[in-house]
Amino acid sequence: MIPEKTVGLHAKKHRLEHSAQHIAKGVLAIMRNRTDTEANAVEKWVLVENEFLIVLFAVLDDANLPNLAPYLATGKNSLIYHLQTVLQRPVVLSNHSGVRVAVLVSRSEKSHLSKNVAFPGWRKGILQIGVRPGEKPLNTRWEKLGHLLIAGMTQAGKSNFLRSITIQARSEGFKLLLADPDGRTFSFMEDASQLLAPVANTLESCENIVEAALQEIIRRTDCFNLLANKPDNIDEYNARTKEELPRLLVVLDEFNGTVMATGGARGDFAQKTTQIAWRGAKFGVHLVLAGQDFAKDIVGPVREQMSTRFCFQVSNASTSKVVLGKSGAEKIKHPGRALSNRWGMVQTYLVSKANLIQRDPVSGMTSNEKRLAVHLKEQANGQMKLSLLQDYLKVGERQARRLRADWLSRGLAEKVPHQNNGIYLAG
Numbered sequence: 001m002i003p004e005k006t007v008g009l010h011a012k013k014h015r016l017e018h019s020a021q022h023i024a025k026g027v028l029a030i031m032r033n034r035t036d037t038e039a040n041a042v043e044k045w046v047l048v049e050n051e052f053l054i055v056l057f058a059v060l061d062d063a064n065l066p067n068l069a070p071y072l073a074t075g076k077n078s079l080i081y082h083l084q085t086v087l088q089r090p091v092v093l094s095n096h097s098g099v100r101v102a103v104l105v106s107r108s109e110k111s112h113l114s115k116n117v118a119f120p121g122w123r124k125g126i127l128q129i130g131v132r133p134g135e136k137p138l139n140t141r142w143e144k145l146g147h148l149l150i151a152g153m154t155q156a157g158k159s160n161f162l163r164s165i166t167i168q169a170r171s172e173g174f175k176l177l178l179a180d181p182d183g184r185t186f187s188f189m190e191d192a193s194q195l196l197a198p199v200a201n202t203l204e205s206c207e208n209i210v211e212a213a214l215q216e217i218i219r220r221t222d223c224f225n226l227l228a229n230k231p232d233n234i235d236e237y238n239a240r241t242k243e244e245l246p247r248l249l250v251v252l253d254e255f256n257g258t259v260m261a262t263g264g265a266r267g268d269f270a271q272k273t274t275q276i277a278w279r280g281a282k283f284g285v286h287l288v289l290a291g292q293d294f295a296k297d298i299v300g301p302v303r304e305q306m307s308t309r310f311c312f313q314v315s316n317a318s319t320s321k322v323v324l325g326k327s328g329a330e331k332i333k334h335p336g337r338a339l340s341n342r343w344g345m346v347q348t349y350l351v352s353k354a355n356l357i358q359r360d361p362v363s364g365m366t367s368n369e370k371r372l373a374v375h376l377k378e379q380a381n382g383q384m385k386l387s388l389l390q391d392y393l394k395v396g397e398r399q400a401r402r403l404r405a406d407w408l409s410r411g412l413a414e415k416v417p418h419q420n421n422g423i424y425l426a427g
């Protein structure tokens, strides 16, 4: 008989070795106890893990078995059925390359994560970040986001991620303050009407950005002070006043570099940024700091205020530790993939040129979409007839349906019960 400890030789050091041993013992006991099979039919055990499953293979010594039929049989009295009921897990027969009995040990934790996922388009009130393993969309809400810290070596995907966040903020109608010393991240935003100051490309203008953010915080502090029982946050303030304060997104790309060039951690720029981090959240100010590396003395004063942190691929484990408190991001291989302190590994959405197109801050519509809406109003009293969409956009029925579903989910269209449940432009 093959000694049972053989399992250990093939399943060495695997975290599920113990479970595999247990399952192997069960398989051997059943084979030994049945009249038509025997335990020494198993030549070796192999434990295999892929992206989805962890499977234990009992490889049969088929060359030396006098009769394979009992091992290959199916049906109520078969070995396979017997194993399945006693082990209480899926068992299948594989005979591609010799006869093997495969027992499912567990689903793999490393379930699939795509390398390239396109940004699916803006959704009101939701910040869409990317996908998690198993292709699960990762969405959050701005009020839960707080401030953001983003690290990653060159070409890791920081600028793309900053654009994704910024276009979503723009569509929500946020005010914007953007520092882009390299001039490569935000050139498409230069004409945005929501900018409180031009996109900053020089050290001096970067310093002006943090000064403008601080002034805005001071202005908002005064607004809050005017109300009896000071509001706790911007949502409470807006609920109690007629003149709503929009949220403000402050993005400082290449943060570490700018700090180094403006007097270091004790310089004016770093000190003002620290103040924004400490004072801004309650007034609806979201600070986003991005850089290739973060020196400890630079990030130390703000780290605890940066409630959401992403580390794209970095060159060493210590940067990952400074940003996330743990190593791991140094092992990332794909652009756009990041380890976060709140959600584990994420593949961030890739933003295409089409996504960078200016949208109406209130409706979130692009100018093309607005033209289509006008056409629908003129031709069908606002009804989103499929034939009309197909005709206007030169697309098939499926695409027209998809567009209609998209507009429904964005609140641009609605079903009207008293019009035969037809789909009409909202409002």
Ligand SMILES: Nc1ncnc2c1ncn2[C@@H]1O[C@H](COP(=O)(O)OP(=O)(O)OP(=O)(O)O)[C@@H](O)[C@H]1O
Residues within 6 Å of the ligand: 115, 116, 117, 152, 153, 154, 155, 156, 157, 158, 159, 160, 161, 292, 335, 336, 337, 347, 348, 349, 350, 351
């Ligand atoms: N989310 C993503 N999914 C797939 N590919 C991506 C993603 N983000 C970035 N990339 C790819 O990686 C390249 C570099 O991305 P990006 O410019 O955002 O890097 P970066 O971290 O800002 O680099 P640098 O520090 O040099 O500015 C992009 O041109 C794109 O091809």
Ligand SMILES: [Mg+2]
Residues within 6 Å of the ligand: 158, 159, 160, 184, 185
């Ligand atoms: Mg960049």
